[in-house]
Structures are given as structure tokens and as C-alpha cells.
Amino acid sequence: MYSDNKLILHLISLMKQHGILRAVISPGSRHYPLIRSMEQDPDFTLYSVVDERSAAFFALGLIQQTGAPVAVCCTSGTSAINYGSAVVEAFYQGLPLVVLTADRLPELLNQKEEQMCLQKGVYDGFIRYQGQLTEVKNALSEWYCNRVINEAFLELDHHGRGPVHLNCPIESHHTDKFSTEKLPVVRRITRVDADADDYVWQRYASQLSGRKVLIVWGQAAPVDERLGQAVERFVEMFDCAILVDRLSNCRSSRAIKSAYLALRAMTIDQASELAPDIVITLFGNYTFNSGLKGYLSTLDNPFEVWDLGTSRVADPFRRLTTMFAAREAFFFERMCGFAGAKASGTYFNAWASVERNISEPQATFGEIYAVGQLVRKLPQHAKLHIANSLPIRMVHLFRSDPTITSFCNRGVNGIDGCMSTAVGYAAASAEPVYLVIGDLTFFYDMNALWNRHLSKSLRILLLNNEGGGVMHVPLSESQAPQLSRHVSAGHVTSAQGWVESLGFRYISARTAAECDAALDVLTSSEEPGPVLVEVFSVKEDDVRQFKAYLGGLNKITFGDKVRRRLKRELPKLFR
Numbered sequence: 001m002y003s004d005n006k007l008i009l010h011l012i013s014l015m016k017q018h019g020i021l022r023a024v025i026s027p028g029s030r031h032y033p034l035i036r037s038m039e040q041d042p043d044f045t046l047y048s049v050v051d052e053r054s055a056a057f058f059a060l061g062l063i064q065q066t067g068a069p070v071a072v073c074c075t076s077g078t079s080a081i082n083y084g085s086a087v088v089e090a091f092y093q094g095l096p097l098v099v100l101t102a103d104r105l106p107e108l109l110n111q112k113e114e115q116m117c118l119q120k121g122v123y124d125g126f127i128r129y130q131g132q133l134t135e136v137k138n139a140l141s142e143w144y145c146n147r148v149i150n151e152a153f154l155e156l157d158h159h160g161r162g163p164v165h166l167n168c169p170i171e172s173h174h175t176d177k178f179s180t181e182k183l184p185v186v187r188r189i190t191r192v193d194a195d196a197d198d199y200v201w202q203r204y205a206s207q208l209s210g211r212k213v214l215i216v217w218g219q220a221a222p223v224d225e226r227l228g229q230a231v232e233r234f235v236e237m238f239d240c241a242i243l244v245d246r247l248s249n250c251r252s253s254r255a256i257k258s259a260y261l262a263l264r265a266m267t268i269d270q271a272s273e274l275a276p277d278i279v280i281t282l283f284g285n286y287t288f289n290s291g292l293k294g295y296l297s298t299l300d301n302p303f304e305v306w307d308l309g310t311s312r313v314a315d316p317f318r319r320l321t322t323m324f325a326a327r328e329a330f331f332f333e334r335m336c337g338f339a340g341a342k343a344s345g346t347y348f349n350a351w352a353s354v355e356r357n358i359s360e361p362q363a364t365f366g367e368i369y370a371v372g373q374l375v376r377k378l379p380q381h382a383k384l385h386i387a388n389s390l391p392i393r394m395v396h397l398f399r400s401d402p403t404i405t406s407f408c409n410r411g412v413n414g415i416d417g418c419m420s421t422a423v424g425y426a427a428a429s430a431e432p433v434y435l436v437i438g439d440l441t442f443f444y445d446m447n448a449l450w451n452r453h454l455s456k457s458l459r460i461l462l463l464n465n466e467g468g469g470v471m472h473v474p475l476s477e478s479q480a481p482q483l484s485r486h487v488s489a490g491h492v493t494s495a496q497g498w499v500e501s502l503g504f505r506y507i508s509a510r511t512a513a514e515c516d517a518a519l520d521v522l523t524s525s526e527e528p529g530p531v532l533v534e535v536f537s538v539k540e541d542d543v544r545q546f547k548a549y550l551g552g553l554n555k556i557t558f559g560d561k562v563r564r565r566l567k568r569e570l571p572k573l574f575r
């Protein structure tokens with residue numbers, strides 16, 4: 001019987017799936033559940049070497065002879081340190097050594113505990129991957145350990161070979177039970193390299209055939225022509241829809257451009273009808289990330305996720321099975337090479353029908369109104385920079401010309417350099433560059449305009465509602481006065497003096513009519529120098545309109561959610 005310790009079960013299951021079937025064990029107690037579990041599994045060949053230093057060098061010999069990765073496994077304390085020389089040797093010889101060190105719980109470090117020293121990072125500089133595991137106690141820690149173990153084993157032969165280290169806390173080694181008959185088959189993550197054999201690509205293409213394929217396309221600018229063409233062929237051959245946002249800058253005929261809204265606007269029946277079989281992700285920083293995560297987490301069907309253009313594990317939806325370490329366009333081209341007949345487009349049509357029912361906000365004067373008007377008035381092929389945090393959300397409430405290219409510092413969502421980035425872009429561009437930005441973000445980065453490379457073609461829409469609005473969104477309106485003190489940093493400041501001193505044409509707007517007229521100037525091609533339009537609005541009104549619009553989209557009722565939950569949970573109770 002195997003140990004009941006879920007971390008051990010995960011580790012052993014993944015060792016087997018990744019072909020790590022030899023282990024050199026040095027004696028001790030803390031790693032007892034691991035040793036005993038491996039001992040009774042006939043797939044493993046185990047060796048016993050007392051001295052850890054020698055054990056790890058012994059393992060290097062096994063690797064040299066077999067060509068396969070080999071694990072070394074020891075108890076906590078200085079035993080881990082004794083692996084050091086062989087780890088360094090493995091690093092410089094390029095040998096796939098898997099170092100498994102048992103440890104006490106990290107909380108106990110330096111607390112006068114027995115046989116405990118810092119084991120995390122002890123091989124720094126000489127190890128291809130170092131993972132600190134944790135006890136598996138809930139779904140989050142289970143997912144974390146699964147991911148980290150996969151990451152470690154994938155690094156054994158990623159762009160060359162070498163050693164990896166997993167530090168495993170095992171606190172219950174004396175009391176551990178061994179009643180697990182069958183090893184669970186836990187999720188293995190696979191990497192497919194560009195030079196994989198044809199039969200590998202063909203196998204993946206056949207998995208797509210006849211399935212509902214949901215492509216999730218993240219931030220990508222400038223637009224890659226080769227990718228655009230490859231995707232257009234792909235969407236004809238496979239039944240798919242592409243969830244995008246402004247920052248995707250994706251012009252595919254199968255793009256669901258309002259993914260940010262569509263994910264909120266589906267009915268309970270549509271939610272199950274649209275459940276994908278395979279999710280293909282490319283790029284990152286989706287503005288609809290939380291909506292998509294929420295939606296996918298309600299699905300019971302066993303969909304899997306493939307991530308393109310990467311060899312590093314990123315698993316936001318917790319269903320990643322395959323990474324394709326090749327250019328995104330290359331993946332789509334390869335899949336088309338093995339495609340059968342053209343697909344029907346049914347899946348796209350189902351998503352499109354959700355999107356068709358979404359109307360734009362009918363906003364009264366305020367920042368949503370101003371953003372909507374700007375989006376409508378922007379010329380074709382405009383370059384639009386959008387600041388965090390409400391501006392990037394508000395832009396998504398409106399349909400825009402597909403030739404517009406959009407940018408936002410969405411990698412880490414900072415407000416610290418949105419304007420500086422736009423100023424830098426404009427400095428290298430001959431065309432007008434537009435920026436829509438909130439007041440805190442503007443004043444934070446106002447120094448960006450004091451720049452000798454300031455472009456005459458810079459056009460800024462400043463949404464001034466006297467403080468950060470986004471922090472008000474999740475809370476009730478009654479808390480607004482309190483929030484304005486420190487959380488949203490209320491202020492009464494105008495940009496006028498500053499931008500006029502820098503040679504901008506400055507226009508303020510306090511009504512819808514003033515706003516329309518000012519935006520006509522902002523988007524005019526006649527203006528000889530930089531222009532800034534400052535729209536003054538009332539934060540509470542802006543936040544109310546924003547919440548009311550998004551709230552009005554929701555079609556799934558509380559009752560629907562309860563029924564869905566019961567349908568999911570009840571069978572578990574009677575199992």
C-alpha cells in the first residue's frame with residue numbers, strides 16, 4: 001500500500017509519468033513515507049547508499065549509463081547539504097539529477113528544532129529548478145504541488161539537461177498511514193517543442209477535430225501578420241471562438257470582441273452550451289481574466305488547456321495539460337496541416353449570439369460618457385494608449401473600429417508609467433497618439449510630460465473625478481466619504497497650469513456638450529501641437545453608472561447559481 005500523504009502520492013505519480021523510475025536512497029526517517037511507497041511499487045528500481053555525498057555521485061553514474069533521469073532522496077538537515085558536490089557536477093555535466101530532500105515544516109526554521117537547517121535554495125547557482133513544496137491540505141495546495149513538481153521535472157531536459165531540486169516538508173512521518181491501494185493518476189503537464197515529430201502534431205490536431213475549441217487571446221501588439229493569417233485558416237478548419245479584448249488587437253472573423261461583457265451576459269443555458277472541450281491560450285494579461293476564471297470554474301466537463309508560445313508553466317485555469325514551445329503562428333499552421341474537412345462554425349455562432357444581445361451603456365455625462373464619445377470619434381488606425389484601472393475597463397463597454405491598435409501597461413497593472421509609456425510611443429511615432437487616463441494616474445506620472453521628446457501629436461483625455469474611482473467599485477456608496485480620505489486619495493487639482501506651461505492646448509469639459517466639442521478638437525487632424533482635454537465629473541455618479549451597467553448585464557440569477565451548486569455537490573454526498 002502507498003502512503004496516504006497526498007504530497008507523496010502526487011510526487012510518486014508524477015515521477016512515474018515523467019519516467020523517473022530509479023532512485024538512490026540514503027537512510028533516515030523523515031522521508032519514510034516516500035521510501036516505503038516506492039519500495040512497494042514494482043516500477044521503481046531503488047538503490048541504498050548511506051553517505052549522501054556518495055549517493056548523489058552514484059546517481060550520476062546511473063544517469064551516465066542509462067541516459068534517464070535518476071532521483072536521490074534523503075532526510076532533513078545536513079544530508080541535503082552533502083548532495084552539494086554532485087549537484088554542482090551534474091549542473092556542469094548536464095545530467096538530469098532529481099534531488100528530493102525531506103524537510104520539517106518551513107514555519108519551524110531556526111526555532112531550535114531538531115535536524116533542521118535552511119534547505120530551500122541551498123544549491124542556488126547550480127540548479128535548473130528549485131521548488132519548495134508544501135503539505136497538501138486543500139485544493140489550492142494540491143494544485144500548487146502538482147504544478148511545482150511538473151515544473152521541476154519539465155526543467156530536467158528543457159534547452160539542455162541538468163539537476164532539479166524539490167524540498168518536501170513531511171511532518172507526519174511517524175504517524176503516516178499506508179492504506180492507499182491505487183496510485184492516483186494526477187495531472188501531468190507536457191511540453192511540445194517545435195521540432196516534435198509529425199505524429200505528435202497530428203495527434204494534437206486529431207484531438208481538436210469535432211470539438212468545441214475556445215481560444216483565449218491575450219495582449220498582443222503590434223499585430224503579427226503571419227499569426228493573423230494562420231489563425232484565419234485555423235478558424236475555418238476547426239470549430240472555435242476566440243475570446244479577445246482591445247489589447248489583443250486581434251482582427252479574426254471569429255473573434256468575440258466583447259468577451260469582457262459576454263462572460264457576464266450569458267444565461268445559465270448558454271453557460272453550459274458554451275462549455276469548451278479544449279481551451280487554447282496565447283499571450284496573457286486578459287482584462288476578462290477574472291470573468292473567464294469564474295466561468296470556467298463552474299464547468300463540470302473535463303476540458304483541458306493548451307498554452308501556446310511558451311515553455312514556462314502558467315496555469316490560471318488549473319487545467320493546463322500541454323505547453324507548445326513554438327511560435328503561436330507555427331502551432332496554428334501545424335494544426336491546419338493535419339486538419340480534415342472545414343468546420344461548421346456552430347460554436348462561434350453560439351458565442352456570437354450572446355454578444356449580439358449586449359447593448360452599449362446609455363450613459364449620462366460623466367467619465368463613461370466621455371470614454372464612449374472618444375472611442376466613437378477616434379479616426380481609423382488610431383493608436384490608443386489606455387491607463388489602468390477604470391479606463392481600461394470602460395473602453396471595453398463600447399464597440400470600436402477594428403483598425404485601432406490599443407496598448408495598456410497590463411503586465412502588472414501599475415498606474416506608475418501609463419503616461420510615460422504613451423509619451424515614449426508618441427516620440428517614436430509620426431501619427432497622433434491618444435491616451436485616456438484617470439486623474440490619480442495622471443498626477444502620479446505628470447513628470448512624464450516634462451520631456452524634451454514630447455510629441456506634438458500627443459492627445460490626452462484626462463478623466464478627473466477627484467480621486468481613484470476603482471477602489472469605490474466593490475464597496476457600497478455609503479462608504480465613499482471615508483474612502484476618499486486615504487483609500488482613493490481624494491483631491492481638488494486640475495492639470496491646466498501644468499500642461500499649459502508645457503505648450504499643450506488645454507480644454508476643460510463639465511457637460512456633455514462641452515465634452516463633445518472638446519473631443520472634436522482632440523481627434524481633429526488640424527491641431528498643430530499637443531492637446532489635453534480634462535473632463536470633470538463626480539466620482540460617485542461615475543461609479544454608480546459603471547456598476548449599474550455591469551450589474552444589468554447579468555442573466556444568471558441567484559436561484560440558477562443555487563441549482564447549479566446543488567447539481568454539482570449533491571452527487572458527492574451520496575458517493
Ligand SMILES: Cc1ncc(C[n+]2csc(CCOP(=O)(O)OP(=O)(O)O)c2C)c(N)n1
Pocket residue numbers: 388389390391413414415416437438439440441442467468469470471
Ligand atoms: C504603482 C501603483 N500604485 C498603486 C496602484 C493601485 N491603484 C490601482 S488603480 C488606482 C487609482 C487610479 O485612479 P485613477 O487614475 O483616478 O483611475 P480610476 O480610479 O478611474 O481607475 C490605484 C492607486 C497601482 N495599480 N499601481
